[in-house]
Amino acid sequence: MKFELRPFDFDSAEDCGLMAKWSNDPELRHLARVNASDADYAKFVTPEEVSGWRPRPGDGKEDRRKWSWMCLADGVPVGECSLQLGVPHRLWKEPDVAWFGILLGEASARGRGLGRAFFALLEDEARRIGATRAELGVFEFNTRARRLYEKLGYERFGSVSELTWWNGKFWTDFRYRKNL
Ligand SMILES: CC(C)(COP(=O)(O)OP(=O)(O)OC[C@H]1O[C@@H](n2cnc3c(N)ncnc32)[C@H](O)[C@@H]1OP(=O)(O)O)[C@@H](O)C(=O)NCCC(=O)NCCS
Numbered sequence: 001m002k003f004e005l006r007p008f009d010f011d012s013a014e015d016c017g018l019m020a021k022w023s024n025d026p027e028l029r030h031l032a033r034v035n036a037s038d039a040d041y042a043k044f045v046t047p048e049e050v051s052g053w054r055p056r057p058g059d060g061k062e063d064r065r066k067w068s069w070m071c072l073a074d075g076v077p078v079g080e081c082s083l084q085l086g087v088p089h090r091l092w093k094e095p096d097v098a099w100f101g102i103l104l105g106e107a108s109a110r111g112r113g114l115g116r117a118f119f120a121l122l123e124d125e126a127r128r129i130g131a132t133r134a135e136l137g138v139f140e141f142n143t144r145a146r147r148l149y150e151k152l153g154y155e156r157f158g159s160v161s162e163l164t165w166w167n168g169k170f171w172t173d174f175r176y177r178k179n180l
Contacts, residue, residue, distance in 0.1 A: 001073055001074055001120060002072075002073070002074050002075070003071070003072070003073060003117045003121060003127065003132060004072045004121070005069035005070070005071060005072070005081065005109075005118070005121050005122070006069060006072060006155045007067070007068070007069060007070075007153070008052070008068035008070050008080060008082075009070075009071055010051050010053065010054035010068075011051070013047060015050075015070060015077070016047035016048070016050040016051045017047045017050075018070075018077055018105065019047075019050045019053075019080055019105070020044075020045045020046055020047045020049070020050050021043075022049055022079070022080070022103055022105025022106075023045040023050070023103075023128055024044050024175075025105065027107065028054065028103065028105065029041065029050055030139075030164075030166040031103075031139065031142050031145070032069050032101075032143075032168070033104045033164075033165060034164045034173075035164050035165045035166060036163050036164075036165055037165050038165070040165065041165060041166065042149075043136070043143055044049060044141040046148065053068075055067065055068065064084065064085060064086040064087070064112075065084070065085050065086070065129075066082065066083070066084040067082060067083050067084075067125065067129075068080060068081075068082040069082070069122075069125075071102075071104065071109075071114075073109060073114060077104045077106075077107065078101065078104055078105065078106040078108070078109035078114065079103050079104035079109060079114075079118070080102075080103050080105065081100070081101060081102040081103070081118055081119075081122050082100070082101045082102075083099065083100055083101075083122060083161075084098070084099045084123060085097070085098060085099075085129070085133070086100040088095070089160075090135045090155070090175075091135065091157070091158040091160075091175050092133060092135045092173045092175075092177050094133055096130060096131050096132045096133060097131065097133045097134065097135050097171055097177075098126040098129075098131035098133070098134045098135075098180070099134075099136065100119075100122055100134055100135075101136070102115065102118060102122065104118070104120065110144075111144070115145075115148045116148065116151070116152065119148070119152055123180055126180055127180050131179060131180055132179065132180055133177065133178070133179055134154075134177065134178050134180055135161070135167065135176065135177045136149065136154070136175070136176050137163075137173045137174070137175055137176075138170050138174050138175075138176065139163070139166075139171050139172070139173055139174070140159075140172045140173070141166070141171055146174065146176075149176045150176075152178070153178055154176035154177065154178045155176060155177055156174055156176050157175060157176070157177050158175040159172050159174050159175060160172065160173040160175070
């Protein structure tokens with residue numbers, strides 16, 4: 001199977017429609033976004049909103065560039081991944097820290113090792129733009145993602161308590177890091 005990243009097209013109804021579908025999937029919505037309450041959790045994302053998520057220039061204080069890609073398996077979009085530089089909520093305050101995100105939206109793409117394959121491409125992109133370190137956040141209950149990151153050599157080094165609301169309570173965000 002051929003794995004590729006191509007830039008996410010925020011002007012494409014197809015790309016934004018897929019991202020909205022994945023963001024609203026009941027199997028995924030507690031895993032991939034931070035929610036503050038049941039009402040927040042219940043909100044649906046529209047393709048028009050996704051179009052507004054396009055990367056914007058930073059505030060000038062720090063390099064806050066962002067890249068988003070569609071994950072392609074044999075040319076078919078199966079998920080999205082992203083990397084940002086200079087995110088203020090990172091716990092690793094060194095320079096050149098890439099903040100990673102990944103969402104394999106198609107159920108058929110999960111649990112088959114594709115996360116590992118796309119993460120390798122994401123790390124390559126990060127190195128290419130000059131990042132030397134990576135940090136990511138994962139909710140404590142996301143055992144599949146945590147297991148993947150640990151297998152890829154990410155070290156758990158911190159946490160943010162009560163970050164997201166799901167299933168009647170707040171949950172901690174675990175932070176992982178790795179030298180690239
Ligand atoms: C998290 C995600 C990127 C992982 O990618 P994946 O391709 O599905 O995972 P893999 O197939 O590589 O499996 C990773 C490991 O977890 C294991 N695993 C699979 N299902 C599991 C489960 N339900 N619980 C615990 N471990 C599980 C796999 O066996 C594998 O370990 P192995 O290498 O020892 O076999 C992907 O599932 C995804 O996008 N999920 C939804 C959104 C999400 O959670 N994003 C991450 C937010 S931080």
